[in-house]
Amino acid sequence: MNHKKYPFVHFDRAELTTIMSLYGRMVAAGEWRDYGIDALRDRAVFSIFRHTSEMPLYRVEKVPALARRQGQYRILAPGNQILKRGDDLSTVLKVFDTRRFRVVSSR
Secondary structure, X not given: OOOOOOOOOOOOHHHHHHHXXXXXXXXXXXXXXXXXXXXXXXXXXXXXXXXXXXXXXXXXXXXXXXXOOOOOEEEEEHHHEEEEEEOOHHHHHHHHOOOOOOOOOOO
């Protein structure tokens, strides 16, 4: 496969630093435990997990094709619900500052 014809989208170093800073705070708080990074043809995805064997709790996506319309960054919850989107990664990640991430017992 010719990779120049089909480039993959990646997070750059500054973007990863911003994401990992948030991730480290949430791990220290005991809310998140694992992550995965995917580089695809049309998007880069940082998936956040509570447990390794589960579906991701949240996904931080970079989709350059949406940069001029909705902003290239977005946060998705399970079910592909868009929580926040925009052009500035730091601003988009602030959605996690205002949300509570505790699991409520059903007992």
